[in-house]
Amino acid sequence: MNNLHGKVAIITGGAVGIGAAIAKELAKNGVKVVINYNSSNQVAQELVASIQKDGGEAIAVQADVSTPEEANRLVETAVNTYEQLDILINNAGITRDRSFKKLSEDDWKKVIDVNLNSIYNTISPALNHISHSDAGRIVNIASIIGQTGAFGQTNYSAAKAGMIGFTKSLALELAKTSVTVNAICPGFIETSMITEIPEEIRKQIQAKIPQKRFGHAEEIAKGVLYLCKDGAYITGQQLNINGGLFM
Template identity: 40%
Template sequence: MSFGGKIAVVTGASRGIGRSIAIELAKEGANVIINYSKDQKGAEETVKLIKDFGGRAFLYKGDISEYSFCNFMIKDVIEKFSKIDILINNAGISKVGLFMDLTEEDFDNIMNVNFKGAFNCCHNVVRHMIERKQGVIVNISSIWGNVGASCEVLYSASKGAINGFTRALAKELAPSNIRVNAIAPGVIDTDMNKCFSEEEIKNLEEEIPMMRMGKGEEVADLVSYLCSEKSKYITGQVITVDGGFL
């Protein structure tokens, strides 16, 4: 699944699943654009990990919930590298709590990053991909976008929006040879789950048939496959990676 010469943009790649995806694509030969918003140290660590094995990575700091930044980033990458072959919309935030305690600000923050951010990036890259009659977009969703999660109502809603967005956009772009898919991870061992205690994590693992949390690398492997020619007839899918949890 060599991506030699390919240009891949990965949002939210300073840690967690995004970092794993960036590393995997770089291992396969892609030049990876590492987007991040605040975690400069984490983003630089991602770049270091990639360069340590001879890969190529480039930092773009900015908030993907801002349309103007996405417009700048996509245009600048195309200007510098002549193209964008792969877009991975991974950046996301969550907030655990009762629905009645949520605020309008919580709604704006979660929907703007998780859903509007994907819209912003896609809207700015699609014209370029249509002109080239090629491209791959992978959106990182969640199992909670499929079934909903108590105390994560806004996060679930934002990921449900990503699922519908993925399926609809895939149908629209398929005639232009552009594939759009989503991955719905289950409980993955990332910083996002550090809000849970050891006991809560243990209880979660006991509910998962494979008896463990997933790894970022296991999501990244599927991303790599979906970006490759091996999946050239797969589009409009939301694929679950959850160890049999749901």
């Protein structure tokens, strides 16, 4: 799918951070983007306006993708608006960091629902439409934490590791079709999750990264673009974008 012009993509959690960068990058390459958000209405609408100002096509759709009914409504809205669906980017995610001894059942369930169960909730209604595309793409935004684990993140790590396993299994099931399924595993990226970390801890993390810097959301977006545009023979893979922190 060297030419993405006219293709349609849903980006969950697409209003801010990595999701917003992905929406901008795909729109810049001719993709009609459906920006999903849960509570960031004003930011989502501003992003839509920015994309449209630059000549792209975009709409914003509110939906809590941790809920099957709302995820289904998101997909229906995208298809009813654009009459097709080619690309699904599962980017929605939250953290509720606690050491396991302090981790409540609600902290566990909410992170699993938003980060992991949401990909089932979106792919289930979307797959039939994506399968009709000449080159469908599913990209799940996982995390280096799903590969390495991290103190105080048993819930987040489990969800992201589950996303990686899900990606591999679904890729096998769809390998004989035109649909590819891949995961991107970002390292530490300059988003609100990083800027909220105390400066001293930020310095400690940065010192451990071989490239000695945090990544940028636009660099993750470039990885998504590559998989969507030139990734016809890439499926079931983890694309690590982490400055060499995990190899």
